[in-house]
Amino acid sequence: MASSTISIATMSRESISIVCSDFTYSRSRTCQQKRKATVLGLLIVGCALLGLVVGSFLNVVIYRVPRHESIVAPRSKCPNCQAPILERDNIPVVSWLLLHAKCRNCQAPISARYPMVELMTGALFAGAAARMGWNWELPAFLTMLASLLALSCIDAELMVLPLKIVYTTVVMMSGWFLLAAGIDHEWRKFLIAVIGASAWFALFFLLNFASPRYLGFGDVRLALVLGFGLGWLGWRYELLGFFLANLLGAIVGVTLIATKRMRRDQPIPYGVFLALGAGIAIFAGPELLIPFQSLR
Ligand SMILES: [Zn+2]
Secondary structure, three states: OHHHHHHHHHHHHHHHHHHHHHHHHHHHHHHHHHHHHHHHHHHHHHHHHHHHHHHHHHHHHHHHHHHOOOOOOOOOEOOOOOOEOOHHHOOOOHHHHHOOOEOOOOOOEOOOHHHHHHHHHHHHHHHHHHHHOOOOOHHHHHHHHHHHHHHHHHHHHHOOOOHHHHHHHHHHHHHHHHHHHHHHOOHHHHHHHHHHHHHHHHHHHHHHHHOOOOOOHHHHHHHHHHHHHHHHHOHHHHHHHHHHHHHHHHHHHHHHHHOOOOOOOOOOOHHHHHHHHHHHHHHHHHHHOHHHOOOO
């Protein structure tokens, strides 16, 4: 009787210690999760703010690069009265709201495109941070998304994709991807990205050769950026991006022709759809590709 009492006492002490260690473990795990969530939250807010500032710079790029003007000097000015934009009137989105979308000097309306580009860049950056978390490939994708947004705006307005922007993006992305590959030992991803960029470039080069009227050389260059970025994520993303771009292009093109808002022989800004396809593949790829997970 006495020995069984002792063994029960020992057992209960053991179980108490197990419960205690479980409790400590789960508490430290909760603390860790909380810390992770806080870090991710800070990263998202930081990226959103960075996006707003980058968006303000993209507005300069979108206006000046296709017009072969410098993006450094002179300072931005009102296109109506030529008055220089003051520093305090250059705060992304906020200044546009405070000025009631009008020039401080001549009261000429300021296009909503400026705050829209800033907001969209902020949203894209925050979304990318939420999707990917912090890693060394994140800056490469922020660069890619910012560039695709600027190129889409220019292509939609002027039907050109300036090579300066495309090549600068490829160089910047190469730098970030090399850094990511070196630090995180992701050379396989880097290799697939390079193969992806080459494959897209070759395919688009042939398409341009076969029909330069419908696919300009700007799209061939842009294919480098898309193949590079999507290739880093995997070959399935390459196919998804390409498929989505053509699907969206076809839907919009057919709708515009059917509603007589576009002639059949009129080219569409294909770069916009390529950028859209790539963007959707980056953000929604993991979910859209679930049915194809078994494919290797
Ligand atoms: Zn003005």
